[in-house]
Amino acid sequence: MSRPGPAYRVADLGAPTGGETILHVDMDAFYAAVEVRRRPELRGRPVVVGGTGTRGVVAAASYEARRFGIHSAMPASRARRLCPDAVFLAPDFAAYISESAAVRAVMESYTPLVEPLSLDEAFLDVSGARRLFGDAMEIAHSIRERIRAERRLPVSVGVAANKFLAKLASREAKPTGAGAASGVFCIPCDAAIRYLHPLPVAALWGVGDATVERLDRIGVRTVADLAAVAPESLVRVVGPAAAEHLSALCAGRDESPVVAGRDAKSIGHEETFETDISDPDAITAELRSLAERVALRLRRAGVSARTLTLKCRLPTFRTFTRSRTLREPTDAGPEIYGVACELYDRLQLDGHAVRLLGVSASGLVSGAPARQLAFDSAPQWSPLMSAADAVRERFGDRAIEPARLLSRTPPKGRQP
Amino acid sequence: METMTETRTAVSFRCDKDTLADGLSTAFRASPLKATSAALSGVLLEADASGVVRLSATDGELTIRTSVPAEVERSGEAVLHRLFGEIVRSLGAGAVDLSVDETGVADISAGRSHFSLRTYPRGDFPTLPESGGKPVRVPASMLPAAIDQVVTAASTDRGRPKLTGVLVEPTDSGLRLVATDSYRLAVREVPIPGLLEAGEKALVPARALVELSRLATATGGDEDVEIGFGDRLATFHAGRTSITTTLIEEEFPGYQQLLPERYPNTLEFDKGELLDALRRVSLLAKDTTPVRLTLGGDVVRLRAIDPELGGEADEEIDATYSGEPMTIAFNAGYLRDAVDSCGTEAVQMETIEPLKPAMLTEPGSRTYLHLLMPVRV
Numbered sequence: 001m002s003r004p005g006p007a008y009r010v011a012d013l014g015a016p017t018g019g020e021t022i023l024h025v026d027m028d029a030f031y032a033a034v035e036v037r038r039r040p041e042l043r044g045r046p047v048v049v050g051g052t053g054t055r056g057v058v059a060a061a062s063y064e065a066r067r068f069g070i071h072s073a074m075p076a077s078r079a080r081r082l083c084p085d086a087v088f089l090a091p092d093f094a095a096y097i098s099e100s101a102a103v104r105a106v107m108e109s110y111t112p113l114v115e116p117l118s119l120d121e122a123f124l125d126v127s128g129a130r131r132l133f134g135d136a137m138e139i140a141h142s143i144r145e146r147i148r149a150e151r152r153l154p155v156s157v158g159v160a161a162n163k164f165l166a167k168l169a170s171r172e173a174k175p176t177g178a179g180a181a182s183g184v185f186c187i188p189c190d191a192a193i194r195y196l197h198p199l200p201v202a203a204l205w206g207v208g209d210a211t212v213e214r215l216d217r218i219g220v221r222t223v224a225d226l227a228a229v230a231p232e233s234l235v236r237v238v239g240p241a242a243a244e245h246l247s248a249l250c251a252g253r254d255e256s257p258v259v260a261g262r263d264a265k266s267i268g269h270e271e272t273f274e275t276d277i278s279d280p281d282a283i284t285a286e287l288r289s290l291a292e293r294v295a296l297r298l299r300r301a302g303v304s305a306r307t308l309t310l311k312c313r314l315p316t317f318r319t320f321t322r323s324r325t326l327r328e329p330t331d332a333g334p335e336i337y338g339v340a341c342e343l344y345d346r347l348q349l350d351g352h353a354v355r356l357l358g359v360s361a362s363g364l365v366s367g368a369p370a371r372q373l374a375f376d377s378a379p380q381w382s383p384l385m386s387a388a389d390a391v392r393e394r395f396g397d398r399a400i401e402p403a404r405l406l407s408r409t410p411p412k413g414r415q416p
Numbered sequence: 417m418e419t420m421t422e423t424r425t426a427v428s429f430r431c432d433k434d435t436l437a438d439g440l441s442t443a444f445r446a447s448p449l450k451a452t453s454a455a456l457s458g459v460l461l462e463a464d465a466s467g468v469v470r471l472s473a474t475d476g477e478l479t480i481r482t483s484v485p486a487e488v489e490r491s492g493e494a495v496l497h498r499l500f501g502e503i504v505r506s507l508g509a510g511a512v513d514l515s516v517d518e519t520g521v522a523d524i525s526a527g528r529s530h531f532s533l534r535t536y537p538r539g540d541f542p543t544l545p546e547s548g549g550k551p552v553r554v555p556a557s558m559l560p561a562a563i564d565q566v567v568t569a570a571s572t573d574r575g576r577p578k579l580t581g582v583l584v585e586p587t588d589s590g591l592r593l594v595a596t597d598s599y600r601l602a603v604r605e606v607p608i609p610g611l612l613e614a615g616e617k618a619l620v621p622a623r624a625l626v627e628l629s630r631l632a633t634a635t636g637g638d639e640d641v642e643i644g645f646g647d648r649l650a651t652f653h654a655g656r657t658s659i660t661t662t663l664i665e666e667e668f669p670g671y672q673q674l675l676p677e678r679y680p681n682t683l684e685f686d687k688g689e690l691l692d693a694l695r696r697v698s699l700l701a702k703d704t705t706p707v708r709l710t711l712g713g714d715v716v717r718l719r720a721i722d723p724e725l726g727g728e729a730d731e732e733i734d735a736t737y738s739g740e741p742m743t744i745a746f747n748a749g750y751l752r753d754a755v756d757s758c759g760t761e762a763v764q765m766e767t768i769e770p771l772k773p774a775m776l777t778e779p780g781s782r783t784y785l786h787l788l789m790p791v792r793v
Contacts, residue, residue: 373789
């Protein structure tokens with residue numbers, strides 16, 4: 001699921017210091033691995049999940065297939081050209097969902113602080129678990145071994161002091177990374193800056209193509225370049241909130257907690273605005289952006305949602321939620337947006353300022369929604385979405401957006 | 417109400433119970449289930465001194481008139497409540513006496529059963545339409561199978577009126593019946609010449625054709641049905657019954673361009689075997705989980721998955737197939753209708769690719785085409 005790592009060498013980072021308590025557990029080529037597990041004859045062969053059916057996009061590729069340049073979200077036709085001998089399998093999301101739950105159960109036997117990001121990755125905060133299970137590295141190895149032994153699935157674990165670094169570390173733990181040998185990689189606290197500085201700025205959380213381009217214009221390409229930029233200059237280039245965020249990441253700082261108990265059965269986004277918004281156009285633009293992001297995550301997780309929920313907080317902190325259950329599940333942004341608008345209208349807040357908006361999707365069912373095709377089919381979102389998702393996969397989530405979002409300034413983080 | 421009594425004519429007749437009950441149930445098929453007044457969903461009785469009682473009901477679009485032989489003592493007319501039909505049906509075998517007195521109360525008696533029921537003023541019942549068009553005689557036996565094949569493809573969504581109709585248009589050698597609800601399209605050629613002139617066409621509510629099919633079936637093998645198409649009405653008449661329907665005054669969608677020129681893949685299977693397998697597999701095919709057909713080799717594999725239930729159904733039946741291996745998914749109900757509508761033991765399904773329509777036909781014949789849109793999975 002992760003983008004190919006940049007080409008750089010990882011210097012010896014030294015031993016953990018004891019302050020590394022966050023794990024990022026990331027299954028290796030999860031869907032493909034589940035398929036290979038039940039069809040051992042496929043072991044060692046390039047296996048591609050997806051692209052057999054009608055959506056025509058690769059959902060997952062085994063490492064053998066990745067060697068041919070195949071990666072997820074690539075059009076199946078291209079994948080077939082790259083590796084005509086690959087085995088193409090229809091995705092079986094029911095199996096992946098139940099496997100994901102089994103893997104999560106293993107993680108939850110170490111700590112309740114498990115924050116799933118999708119079916120195949122999760123953050124764990126093991127600071128409280130060390131007394132029982134040993135230090136973070138031991139826990140990482142133990143979890144990896146148990147998933148390999150009990151679930152017969154390969155997994156990589158990143159260990160670091162925070163979520164941001166742990167996620168970078170798990171990439172190094174992948175079969176293609178520097179820590180491939182053990183499947184566990186640690187970025188020690190005191191080596192974080194040394195590790196980060198050679199990375200391209202795109203490796204930082206929240207740095208999309210627009211930011212990369214803006215930074216490139218002032219000659220900033222690596223994290224080291226970024227760290228050297230004077231704070232005032234950075235504010236001028238990316239704005240105050242993003243500047244603060246980037247400075248923290250450059251220094252290897254990330255305060256975001258591992259949020260356990262987040263209902264894994266829902267996928268949502270919410271946005272707290274720097275200044276409360278009341279302009280109806282701004283509100284609908286926000287709803288569209290939230291809907292598109294929720295839809296993208298649904299599609300990436302290979303699920304569709306039956307129930308959509310809108311959350312709305314006023315400057316007084318009074319908070320409303322409204323839900324609607326659809327007749328047929330969806331993973332389409334325009335549809336989610338339509339329902340979000342409807343739910344928003346039902347609140348009858350006309351003109352009232354809003355502090356926070358959120359859209360979440362629950363009642364998840366596996367797979368893309370089946371859709372009865374008609375002779376006079378209204379626009380079928382699916383082919384459009386698959387194409388747009390492929391672009392996002394290559395160029396970042398903000399690379400393709402509905403036209404209405406283009407004029408909108410990106411929302412700035414503020415704690416809700 | 418008393419002021420109205422002089423406008424009514426008292427009626428009195430005696431009729432065989434079964435004959436009257438059958439006539440009423442025929443007429444009531446046109447009566448609206450939901451009406452703004454009880455009179456509108458009632459039945460108009462017209463007792464004629466010649467020894468018949470005419471029974472009529474209408475919903476404004478479809479009108480059915482039939483008649484039953486009766487000993488008419490006093491001729492006249494009355495509008496009775498829908499319940500009248502149920503009352504007659506519930507009576508014991510034998511004769512039924514009906515009389516309406518000067519105050520508009522009907523008395524229904526059979527053996528030792530007595531009912532009284534108030535009637536409605538004739539003015540509360542709609543004016544019945546004239547007959548449509550010059551009648552043409554058509555052999556009754558040609559109609560039911562053809563009609564039944566196409567009407568399943570018509571829409572029941574009143575929000576899309578043109579799709580609730582069946583297009584009737586002339587061909588070189590007869591007629592073509594076409595219906596679609598936008599998910600499937602049924603086209604049937606019928607060798608009935610002379611009903612419509614070249615260039616003429618009629619969009620007939622599918623409901624009315626269902627009644628025509630029923631009428632033709634009831635008429636029996638070697639008799640004729642008279643069919644007349646007018647500008648705005650069509651009338652079907654056989655025996656004692658005539659059905660008049662308004663025509664749908666909308667343009668039917670251009671269906672010809674929906675029919676693909678060629679199909680590279682051809683599957684043939686046994687109708688009964690597929691329907692049996694489909695019935696089992698469909699237990700796990702809900703709205704969002706269609707039935708997938710995997711084509712290739714000497715079998716066709718039917719598969720349905722219900723992820724919420726965590727269930728899966730899988731069955732193979734023998735088939736012959738020539739073409740590319742592929743999996744194509746359909747709504748289970750639509751697939752059943754399509755297969756079931758073919759009148760032969762073997763059914764042929766031609767496909768292009770998984771997102772393009774499949775065409776079901778009776779092997780070796782292009783008299784009947786059923787085009788079915790797949791489900792994207």
